[in-house]
Each structure stands twice: as structure tokens, then as C-alpha cells.
Amino acid sequence: MVTSHVVHATGDPGLQPERTSLAWTRTALAMAVNALLAMRAGFVAGEPWLVAIGVLLFAASGAVVAIGTVRRRQLSGERLVITPPAGALLGVAVATLVASAGGVASVFVGGAA
Template sequence: MAAYSVPATGDPGLQPERTALAWSRTALALAVNALLSMRAGFVAGQPLLVAVGVVLFAASGAAVAIGTVRRRQLAGQRLVITPPRGALMGVAAATLLASAGGIASIFAEGTV
């Protein structure tokens, strides 16, 4: 999927702002899940959960970077409509990892 861009208008509406804010919310959600996974890993003595938390923090940093790039793309002279494919795949993978970490923390709490 190639990047699709259109000329920017004087008033692009709120959609570009909502898109940029969505990346920030995603980064915040990943960071919270990272903290919860790391806490559960430290409390339960599960180094795998701590590792999941560290990876989620890295994914959170990547989401912040992507959000910054998207904000700049959407505020430019040409609106770049499609985000990078790798960014979407990365967010999907991080979401799956966060879900797996949450499920694993539930099972780790039950064994202590």
C-alpha cells in the first residue's frame, strides 16, 4: 500500500487532530500495560512478564514517535492519508503482546 496524499485545505477539520491523538492514546495504553506487566512480573517472580513489560515500553516509545511523525504529516502542505504499513503492523503486534502479557499476569497472580 503506497502512501496516498491530497493537497491540504485551509480547514482540514478535526480528523487529522483525532488521528494524531489516537497514536498518543495508543502509546499511553501501551505504557500502562508495560507498567502492569512489569509489576506483576516482579511481584510473582516471573522474568518473562518483566521482559514483556520492557518490550511494551519500547513499543510505547515507537508509538510516540509514529504519532509525532503523523502529526507532522497531517499538518503539512499535503495531507498524507495512509500511515506506514510497518507502523500499523507494529501496533497490532504490540496490542497482541499487551493482551498476552495481561493474560499471563492473571495466571501468574493465581499461582502465588
Template structure:
């Protein structure tokens, strides 16, 4: 019977916490850029639904950046593999869907003017 040395059981996270935090920051920035575009178009075309979507996207961008900071601390503090939260993944998917729908609505509203 072979035994696994204790060093092999612990995980070396390397740069994973930093990469994870950067990925969440980039996601938050991308959502914020979409929020600016949707909010600008909503305000210039007097469309309250687009303006509301822009504000919601800003809030969700802040949530994405905050979640990235929390996730980095989780990865820094522990050595075992920590899977991402399914709730966070579902939230990101819903946010991307909202941004896509708001962007398409913005384009369609611009085209009808």
C-alpha cells in the same frame, strides 16, 4: 464538460491532525499502563519473561507516541490524503497482541500462586 474548481481539489484537514495525534497518544498511554501492570507482576513473581515483556511494552509505548507526533506533522504539512503506514499498523497490532498475551500470562501466573 464540467471543470472542478481548484478549491474543491484541495483537502481541508480540519481537526484531523489533532485527532490523529490524540489517538496515538491514547494508544501509547494504554500500552504504557499495560506495561506497568505486566512489569509489576513480573518483578513481584520473579518471572523474567514478564519483566522483559513489560520493558518491551514501555519501549513500544514510546514508539507509538513518537509515531503520533510524526504523523501529525505529516498531516499538518500536506493537503492531500496521506494513508497510514502499513508498517505502523502492523506494529500496533503486534504490540496489542503482545500486551494481551502478557496480560493473560500475568493472570495465569497469579492464579497458580
């Protein structure tokens, strides 16, 4: 299990909070695009399971935005939380795998139609 390490901020955190926020935003955007592709393929091919994956991915992309906002605040405060919560990392990893599977499935379903 990953434990959080908290240290006192030594001054200007530099651009780390901004880079972290941008990385989480890019991840959320990629998940949202995969959600759109999965939903479109599901609607075109008449596959409700693919539409459901798209809806789940939209929800997951919103969660990624929320986690990114929390991480930015953690890194820019007076006390720096070095390690993100283990649940957040596991959740993003699972959501990314689902996004990848949805994207691949939408290509195969779209190509078969």
C-alpha cells in the same frame, strides 16, 4: 502492500490531526499501563519473561508516541499523506497483541501467587 496516497491540502484540515494524535496517545498509554502490570506481576511472581515483556512494551509505547507525532505532522502539513506506512500499522498491531498477551499473563501469574 499498502501504498501511500499524497494529496494537496485544500485548506484547514479541521480536527483530524488532533483526533489522530489523541488516538495514538491513548494507544501508547494503554500499552504503558499493560507494561507496568506485566512488570509488576513479573517482579512479584519472580518471572523474568514477564518483566521482559513489560520492558518491550515500554519501548513499543515510545515508538507509538513517535509514530503518532509523525502522523499528526503528515495530516496537518501542506501535503496530506492519507495512508500511514504499512510497517507502522503492522508494528502497532503486533505491539498491541503483545500488550494484550502480557496483560492476560500478568493476571494469571498474579492470581496464581
